[in-house]
Amino acid sequence: MNRLKTSYEQDLRLARRRWDVPCYGLLLVALLLVPQFASTFYVGEISFVFIYSIAGVGLMLLTGYTGLVSLGHAAFLGIGAYANAILLANGVPFALSLPLSGLIAAFAGVVIGIPTLRMSGLYLAIATLAFGSIVILVGEKWHSLTGGFDGFPVPHPSVLGYVLEGPSAVYYMALGVLVAVLLVAMNILRAPLGRAMVAIRDSEISAQSMGINLAFYKTVVFAISAGITGLAGALFGHYVRHLAPDSFGILLSIQLVTIVFIGGLGSLHGAVFGAAFVAMLPQAIALVRDDLPFGMGRLPGLEPSLFGLILVLVIMFEPSGIHGRWLKTKRWFKSFPLHKRAAFRRQKTYAKSDRLR
Amino acid sequence: MDDVVRLLQLAVNGTAAGCIYGLVALGFVLIYKATEMVNFAQGELMMLGAFFAYTFVGILGFNYWLGFLCAIAATAAFGYMLDAVVLRRVIGQPQFAVVMLTLGLAFIFRAVAGAVWGYDAVGFTTPFTNKVANFGSGVVLGQDNVSIIIGTVILCAVLYVFFSRTRLGIAMQASSQNQLAAYYMGIPVRTVFSLIWAISAGVSAVAAVLLVPVQMIDVNMGIIGIKAFAAAVLGGFGSIPGALVGGIVIGIVEQLAGYYLPAGSMELTSNIVLLGVLILRPQGLFGQVIRKRV
Amino acid sequence: MSGYFSSRDLAMRFGGIRAVEGVSFDVQRGEVFSIIGPNGAGKTTIFNMISRIYTPSGGTLHFDGHDITRIAPHRIAGLGIARTFQNIELFANASLLQNLLIGRHCHSSVSVLSQLGFLPNVRRAEVEHRKRAEEVIEFLGLQRNRDQLIANLPYGVRKVVELGRALCTQPKLLLLDEPSSGLNVEETDEMAFWIEDIKKDLGITIIMVEHDMKLVSAVSDRVMALNQGRILAMGTSAQVQSDPEVIRAYIGGEPEVVS
Numbered sequence: 001m002n003r004l005k006t007s008y009e010q011d012l013r014l015a016r017r018r019w020d021v022p023c024y025g026l027l028l029v030a031l032l033l034v035p036q037f038a039s040t041f042y043v044g045e046i047s048f049v050f051i052y053s054i055a056g057v058g059l060m061l062l063t064g065y066t067g068l069v070s071l072g073h074a075a076f077l078g079i080g081a082y083a084n085a086i087l088l089a090n091g092v093p094f095a096l097s098l099p100l101s102g103l104i105a106a107f108a109g110v111v112i113g114i115p116t117l118r119m120s121g122l123y124l125a126i127a128t129l130a131f132g133s134i135v136i137l138v139g140e141k142w143h144s145l146t147g148g149f150d151g152f153p154v155p156h157p158s159v160l161g162y163v164l165e166g167p168s169a170v171y172y173m174a175l176g177v178l179v180a181v182l183l184v185a186m187n188i189l190r191a192p193l194g195r196a197m198v199a200i201r202d203s204e205i206s207a208q209s210m211g212i213n214l215a216f217y218k219t220v221v222f223a224i225s226a227g228i229t230g231l232a233g234a235l236f237g238h239y240v241r242h243l244a245p246d247s248f249g250i251l252l253s254i255q256l257v258t259i260v261f262i263g264g265l266g267s268l269h270g271a272v273f274g275a276a277f278v279a280m281l282p283q284a285i286a287l288v289r290d291d292l293p294f295g296m297g298r299l300p301g302l303e304p305s306l307f308g309l310i311l312v313l314v315i316m317f318e319p320s321g322i323h324g325r326w327l328k329t330k331r332w333f334k335s336f337p338l339h340k341r342a343a344f345r346r347q348k349t350y351a352k353s354d355r356l357r
Numbered sequence: 358m359d360d361v362v363r364l365l366q367l368a369v370n371g372t373a374a375g376c377i378y379g380l381v382a383l384g385f386v387l388i389y390k391a392t393e394m395v396n397f398a399q400g401e402l403m404m405l406g407a408f409f410a411y412t413f414v415g416i417l418g419f420n421y422w423l424g425f426l427c428a429i430a431a432t433a434a435f436g437y438m439l440d441a442v443v444l445r446r447v448i449g450q451p452q453f454a455v456v457m458l459t460l461g462l463a464f465i466f467r468a469v470a471g472a473v474w475g476y477d478a479v480g481f482t483t484p485f486t487n488k489v490a491n492f493g494s495g496v497v498l499g500q501d502n503v504s505i506i507i508g509t510v511i512l513c514a515v516l517y518v519f520f521s522r523t524r525l526g527i528a529m530q531a532s533s534q535n536q537l538a539a540y541y542m543g544i545p546v547r548t549v550f551s552l553i554w555a556i557s558a559g560v561s562a563v564a565a566v567l568l569v570p571v572q573m574i575d576v577n578m579g580i581i582g583i584k585a586f587a588a589a590v591l592g593g594f595g596s597i598p599g600a601l602v603g604g605i606v607i608g609i610v611e612q613l614a615g616y617y618l619p620a621g622s623m624e625l626t627s628n629i630v631l632l633g634v635l636i637l638r639p640q641g642l643f644g645q646v647i648r649k650r651v
Numbered sequence: 652m653s654g655y656f657s658s659r660d661l662a663m664r665f666g667g668i669r670a671v672e673g674v675s676f677d678v679q680r681g682e683v684f685s686i687i688g689p690n691g692a693g694k695t696t697i698f699n700m701i702s703r704i705y706t707p708s709g710g711t712l713h714f715d716g717h718d719i720t721r722i723a724p725h726r727i728a729g730l731g732i733a734r735t736f737q738n739i740e741l742f743a744n745a746s747l748l749q750n751l752l753i754g755r756h757c758h759s760s761v762s763v764l765s766q767l768g769f770l771p772n773v774r775r776a777e778v779e780h781r782k783r784a785e786e787v788i789e790f791l792g793l794q795r796n797r798d799q800l801i802a803n804l805p806y807g808v809r810k811v812v813e814l815g816r817a818l819c820t821q822p823k824l825l826l827l828d829e830p831s832s833g834l835n836v837e838e839t840d841e842m843a844f845w846i847e848d849i850k851k852d853l854g855i856t857i858i859m860v861e862h863d864m865k866l867v868s869a870v871s872d873r874v875m876a877l878n879q880g881r882i883l884a885m886g887t888s889a890q891v892q893s894d895p896e897v898i899r900a901y902i903g904g905e906p907e908v909v910s
Contacts, residue, residue, distance in 0.1 A: 063453075069453050069456075115632075116635070116636070119639060121452055121453070122452060123635055125453070125456065126635065127631070127635045127636075130587075130629075130635075131632065133628045134625065134628050137621075141621060257457065258457070261454075301467060301468040301472075301576075304464040305464050305465050305468030308460070308461035308462060308464025308465040309464075310461075311457055311464075312443065312458055312461040312465065315447060315455075315457055315458040315461070316443065319450055
């Protein structure tokens with residue numbers, strides 16, 4: 001039952017339902033305690049989920065909320081990772097190198113955002129794809145800065161004299177950044193910027209009629225999205241300890257887009273669910289590998305193909321992703337036992353022409 | 358004289374490579390014009406066509422021309438099935454979703470091809486392998502490149518006649534432009550779309566077989582899809598002749614970049630051309646600028 | 652420039668097609684000015700030029716002393732011009748309230764950085780915007796559907812939301828593009844009342860494109876008839892409807908004055 005509201009401020013609060021604060025609070029406490037009880041393997045796995053979640057939130061703001069599809073977002077992960085590592089290697093303290101790497105990635109976001117301002121939909125996606133490829137190629141060739149194919153070792157960060165090394169350190173860093181990023185994202189979504197984003201997604205023409213400067217807002221969103229993804233990249237560097245340019249290629253970009261997709265476009269929860277799914281998929285595959293029939297488990301290329309298969313199945317049968325399925329389940333329980341089957345059946349849609357956007 | 362010959366050589370190599378890009382791009386554009394779906398698995402369809410051809414000619418020992426035709430038929434049938442079973446179910450979803458779907462399919466095709474035919478590169482002999490054509494005054498070109506160019510021209514002529522003169526071709530044009538009206542005219546639109554997928558797949562198979570004398574067949578050859586994309590965008594994404602012209606331009610520019618610019622520039626070329634076109638002239642060479650009416 | 656809003660020799664050509672040619676008219680402050688004409692006469696094209704979706708091929712547009720012929724599209728709202736769209740261009744995946752709040756955008760002056768932290772000035776501004784949006788909701792009777800997604804609302808309600816969103820921008824000039832299209836008789840009557848209220852209580856100048864002659868006669872102070880991009884007649888509703896040129900081009904058949 002919803003409480004009756006007495007002021008507009010209640011609608012603006014981040015924690016809108018009575019049980020939001022205790023539930024999320026408990027979750028946070030549980031997460032804080034994990035490294036004390038779990039093995040380093042699980043600590044590492046969950047750190048990986050956090051890092052992917054941060055990148056997922058970054059991409060969700062751009063693609064899920066503003067409708068700008070980016071197929072080259074791994075480039076920002078790479079830029080953030082290398083920026084952070086290079087700054088640390090040159091003696092910059094971690095407290096500076098982390099935010100700076102985010103800013104550098106944000107700047108790169110502006111660089112790709114400005115030329116693509118007038119592009120929409122498909123063309124934007126292709127442009128980001130090309131951009132991503134170019135960044136990787138440049139990274140490989142620029143030996144003096146990035147070490148090229150030899151890779152770049154990531155120094156351990158230190159804060160106030162303490163050297164932060166080991167899986168627990170990465171875990172807490174990632175958790176901290178994730179919480180901060182989620183708070184910022186939620187702030188954006190309840191402020192005019194968040195509404196401008198949704199307006200741009202749904203109708204650029206009327207967004208302009210309402211006074212929204214498309215060029216400004218698209219650039220701002222690109223910068224914020226790239227910056228957040230850059231932070232994820234910096235943490236990713238500490239997770240893998242050694243950077244190589246080709247780990248930030250098209251496959252990673254597609255994984256990021258899959259996170260946003262499987263999670264459910266237009267939902268922050270979706271970014272986290274999707275990240276959990278994509279981050280843990282390789283482990284899940286490794287577990288069942290030996291049990292697969294016909295010796296399928298021993299085939300190379302199993303992972304990307306299962307990835308592809310899941311993508312295909314999700315799009316065919318549950319395009320609104322995990323978040324969408326969660327909402328449907330909630331609705332089912334809410335209306336039980338009076339629910340009507342028709343309310344849960346997917347409506348038949350007819351192709352809407354994207355040519356006339 | 359040497360420079361002229363070299364330039365001619367580069368031009369022919371570029372044109373041949375460009376024809377392949379153009380044919381794959383043609384496949385994209387056919388599907389896009391009809392259904393507004395972008396098939397990111399087009400390169401993988403070409404790869405499958407190559408492997409089908411290898412199976413018929415290399416493994417089963419068919420005659421080259423017979424194997425060629427069988428490969429086209431098999432790939433076309435595969436394309437038809439793909440649309441009928443998978444793509445039809447996602448009509449109405451936003452374009453982005455279909456892009457992701459075809460990306461997923463691309464991964465699956467690669468893994469399945471690897472499982473069936475293995476990950477080693479294979480090939481088979483064709484009537485054009487390792488032969489040259491002498492055009493006099495020092496101009497000697499590989500028959501493989503010449504066959505690609507001639508094959509492309511023939512295929513385009515066939516397609517042109519098909520689309521403009523036959524009933525089915527005109528039905529396809531109608532369905533592309535206005536689905537609802539086509540339905541009213543009694544055209545079975547969904548079947549027509551599946552047939553378009555079949556033709557697109559068949560065209561990719563032709564490209565694959567034409568490519569055999571030049572390049573080995575392997576699971577990753579679908580990577581050509583990205584260059585074909587650049588070709589389609591350069592030509593203007595809704596234009597069929599544009600796709601070919603775009604492909605040839607990219608092919609030639611690539612060859613010139615590879616020869617005159619520092620090492621490693623060739624790979625960057627198609628990406629830079631792509632970005633350049635998107636930024637400076639998004640409708641490409643022959644595309645139309647369409648604006649929404651409000 | 653004589654009127655509050657004025658157009659001089661406005662022209663729009665698409666390739667060889669002259670969609671609008673030599674259109675000059677003035678709109679006085681506080682009046683309701685209607686544009687009528689058969690389909691394809693260029694009415695919506697004129698609106699699209701005013702809201703800067705198209706750039707005129709010739710002529711000038713002035714509003715409240717500003718030359719708006721070539722300004723950037725997003726600056727129109729800040730100058731006080733709002734419009735509704737013929738085919739409804741609402742933000743389909745957002746709620747009704749969010750659509751109205753987006754209408755408040757041109758009155759938002761908080762910096763991006765302060766929004767990232769949702770500082771107190773952002774919070775205060777948000778409450779203020781919400782108050783204004785609620786005023787519009789009350790004016791149009793949309794309370795019931797406040798939190799519904801636009802995609803789930805019926806057409807008639809969406810038309811009203813379109814109007815509400817334009818009102819949220821606190822315009823000085825309101826462009827209504829076929830406000831009654833798709834509405835039944837009762838809804839059209841309600842629309843007529845609202846247009847009257849907007850003019851009288853809110854003091855907003857209105858330019859309206861309409862086909863429904865009853866609505867045009869009921870609310871308009873002056874009417875302009877277009878055909879094939881050119882002005883046929885201008886004057887009061889009765890004058891224009893009895894003009895023989897207009898009858899021949901548009902109404903057809905025996906002259907019949909509706910009042």
